[in-house]
Each structure stands twice: as C-alpha cells, then as structure tokens.
Amino acid sequence: MSETKGLTRQQMADRVARAFQDGWIVNLGVxxxxxxxxxxxxxxxxxxxxENGVIGYGPAAPAGQEDLNLVNAGGQNVTLRPGAAVVHHADSFGVIRGGHIDATVMGAYQVSMTGDFANWKLKGQKGGGIGGAMDLAACARRVFIILEHVTRTGASRLVEACDLPVTARGVVTLVATNYGLFEPTGTGFLLREIAPGFSVEEIRAVTGGTLTVADGLREIDTTG
Known part of the structure; x- marks a missing residue:
C-alpha cells in the first residue's frame, strides 16, 4: 500500500474520468x-x-487566460476544445431530456446501497438547490457520483437508506469517494477499488449498509 492515505478531490475525479468511454457525451455537475x-x-x-450551455469544453483556464463569459456548471472559467459550442440554456436541457447524455457525474449528500441518491436538500433547509439533477438522473444513461466518504461529523455518506430528500431512486451505477470506488448492488456496496492507505476493515467501519469486496481488489492508481 502507498504511504499516502486516501484520494484528493482531483484524484477522485481522475478515477471517474478514466471510466468514460470514447465518444461519450458527459455532463459534469457542480x-x-x-x-x-x-x-x-x-x-x-x-x-x-x-447545463448552462457550454458543450465540448476542456480543462480549467490557466491563470491570466480566463474568458469571464466562459464557465462550467460550477462557475469556474474553462477552455473550449475544437468543435465546441455555446448554446441556449433550453437547448442544453434538450440534449439532456433527449437522452443524449451517456453519463452524468454529480455530487451528493448521500448514496444508498439500492442506488438512490440525495443531493438537493439538507435536513431543516428551507427550499433547496434542485438545478438539473432530477432531469439528469431521469434521462442520462449512467449516473456517477463523487463525494467525500464521511461528513464533517464522521457520519457515512454511503448509507443503507437515504434519510434526506431523494433526488432519484435506483439510478446510481458508480460511486467514487476519497476511500475507494464503489458500486451499489441493491443489497449493499461492492468495493471495486480501494484508496491508498486504507484497509477494508477501516472502510467497512465507516460505510452504512453491507460492504462486500470485489474479487481481485486493487488499489486505485494515483500516478496517471
């Protein structure tokens, strides 16, 4: 095992991006x-x-080269790749609702072992931030979630059943946390790859529901 424990946020994103297949259209959430x-x-x-209408964008813009009118869903300045387009917000949602998104990657407060996820409202919060998450969950071919494994108080975000308002049920196909790569199976979470520095026992202790381990479990590669 590596001396470094866990994944950084960029490494979590890297691992999910390595699951994208050639030719995919991928929506990236906030x-x-x-x-x-x-x-x-x-x-x-x-x-x-x-969702805001930038289709075909690339990495974050280098410092000093930002176009203030060109941002991703999170408001960060990004670059455009060859063939990119900037379209009306309604057209962007037309791509989503037309079933053209191969995978959407979203954050969440909780993911359940049955593939439900909650990402729009916390307990006691008035209103909430629905955004396009429900459209994406209903229309994208695959739903990938990236989130920190535990809350600031140490509670697991991978749970037996969501106790927050659910965004969609039974749609999550892959979950990446700073602890590893997981697949909701309906009866638990399958640990497919483990983050550097963690043991299975440590992860099981902070995971809600049942945790099973994939045959040939391997450590996530953080070098690429």
Whole structure:
C-alpha cells in the first residue's frame, strides 16, 4: 500500500474520468465533478456538457487566460476544445431530456446501497438547490457520483437508506469517494477499488449498509 492515505478531490475525479468511454457525451455537475475535465483522457474523444450551455469544453483556464463569459456548471472559467459550442440554456436541457447524455457525474449528500441518491436538500433547509439533477438522473444513461466518504461529523455518506430528500431512486451505477470506488448492488456496496492507505476493515467501519469486496481488489492508481 502507498504511504499516502486516501484520494484528493482531483484524484477522485481522475478515477471517474478514466471510466468514460470514447465518444461519450458527459455532463459534469457542480463541485468535484467539474474536475473531471482536467483529467488527461489520452486519445479518447469525450464531449463535456454543462447545463448552462457550454458543450465540448476542456480543462480549467490557466491563470491570466480566463474568458469571464466562459464557465462550467460550477462557475469556474474553462477552455473550449475544437468543435465546441455555446448554446441556449433550453437547448442544453434538450440534449439532456433527449437522452443524449451517456453519463452524468454529480455530487451528493448521500448514496444508498439500492442506488438512490440525495443531493438537493439538507435536513431543516428551507427550499433547496434542485438545478438539473432530477432531469439528469431521469434521462442520462449512467449516473456517477463523487463525494467525500464521511461528513464533517464522521457520519457515512454511503448509507443503507437515504434519510434526506431523494433526488432519484435506483439510478446510481458508480460511486467514487476519497476511500475507494464503489458500486451499489441493491443489497449493499461492492468495493471495486480501494484508496491508498486504507484497509477494508477501516472502510467497512465507516460505510452504512453491507460492504462486500470485489474479487481481485486493487488499489486505485494515483500516478496517471
């Protein structure tokens, strides 16, 4: 095992980005998911989609080269790749609702072992931030979630059942945390890859529901 314990936010995004397949259109939501566009994807042709209408963007803009009118869903200044387009907000949602998104990557407060996720409202919060999450959850072919494994108080964000208002049920296919890569199975979480420095026992202790371990469990590669 590596001496470094856990994954940084960029490493979490890198691991999810490595799951993207050539030719995919990928929506990146607010927060850690936006970092996926910074990942070196080699010769794969990935079109990054933002709800605000930027389609085909690339990494964050270098300091001093920002275009203040060109931002991703999180408001960070980004660059454009060849063939990119800036479209009306309604057209951006037309891409989503038309079923053209191969994968959406979102943050969440909780993910359940049945693939439910909650990301729009906390307990006691008035209103909430729905955004396009429900549209994406309903229309994207795959839903990937990136989140910190535990809250600031140490509670697991991977839970047996969500106790926050649910965004969508049974749609999450892959979860990346700073502890590892997980798959909701319906009856628990399958640990597919483990973050550097953690043991299975440590992860099981901070994971809600049942944790099973994939055959040939390997450590997440943080070198690429």
């Amino acid at each position: 927060g850690i998911p936006t970092m996926c566009s910074n990942t070196d994807i080699g010769d794969r042709d990935i079109t990054y989609h933002s």
